[in-house]
Amino acid sequence: MRIRLLSVFVDDQEKALRFYTDVLGFVKKHDVPISGEDRWLTVVSPEDPDGAELLLEPAGHPAVAPYREALAKDGIPLAQFAVADVQAEFERLRGLGVAFTQEPLEMGGVTTAVLDDTCGNLIQIIQQP
Amino acid sequence: MADDVFKALADPTRRTILDELAESSGQTLFEICTRLSMKHRLGISRQAVSQHLAVLEAAGLVETRREGRYKFHTLNPAPLKRITERWTRPDQPESTP
Numbered sequence: 001m002r003i004r005l006l007s008v009f010v011d012d013q014e015k016a017l018r019f020y021t022d023v024l025g026f027v028k029k030h031d032v033p034i035s036g037e038d039r040w041l042t043v044v045s046p047e048d049p050d051g052a053e054l055l056l057e058p059a060g061h062p063a064v065a066p067y068r069e070a071l072a073k074d075g076i077p078l079a080q081f082a083v084a085d086v087q088a089e090f091e092r093l094r095g096l097g098v099a100f101t102q103e104p105l106e107m108g109g110v111t112t113a114v115l116d117d118t119c120g121n122l123i124q125i126i127q128q129p
Numbered sequence: 130m131a132d133d134v135f136k137a138l139a140d141p142t143r144r145t146i147l148d149e150l151a152e153s154s155g156q157t158l159f160e161i162c163t164r165l166s167m168k169h170r171l172g173i174s175r176q177a178v179s180q181h182l183a184v185l186e187a188a189g190l191v192e193t194r195r196e197g198r199y200k201f202h203t204l205n206p207a208p209l210k211r212i213t214e215r216w217t218r219p220d221q222p223e224s225t226p
Contacts, residue, residue: 074159075156114159
């Protein structure tokens with residue numbers, strides 16, 4: 001079994017697509033109209049275009065807001081993305097105006113940082129040896 | 130007030146939390162939990178860490194601030210200062226009229 005798709009809820013799919021592609025550097029994989037303004041919208045890593053997809057899912061369901069608010073308050077990220085150099089990525093993203101709740105921190109062999117994806121979620125980036 | 134501080138300091142996990150906040154100010158609950166597990170190999174639940182933080186906050190040793198949707202914890206050393214001042218007095222002046 002392999003992981004094929006995971007989803008994050010986003011406030012605004014178009015805004016999320018711009019953040020996940022223009023800022024984070026993912027590429028759009030699927031973009032299919034579903035109903036109304038909703039889209040089946042997924043992104044993948046340019047380093048692994050056939051790998052797991054991230055679904056940018058509309059956050060309209062009433063359970064989503066309290067779920068995300070509670071996690072955001074405690075700083076809990078909803079996904080983790082691997083990068084080659086957390087410090088370099090932190091500086092690049094901060095230069096683009098991205099807010100971090102946790103700046104790069106070395107913790108027993110791994111370095112992590114946590115950023116706000118501007119769509120309602122916290123995302124952790126990690127550098128492993 | 131002082132009783133709360135002594136009670137809060139009596140627990141080694143809470144002292145470790147204070148060490149971590151002294152080293153890096155303004156941490157979320159997630160970050161504190163991560164550091165306790167990754168750096169100190171303390172496998173304690175988020176709920177337990179939350180309760181420890183509540184004890185530290187009640188003693189005035191930890192303060193929290195909200196920034197947008199996020200909550201950050203910082204160390205407040207003022208109650209510790211009051212404890213040390215309780216038994217250490219500044220030297221008396223040499224000559225008193």
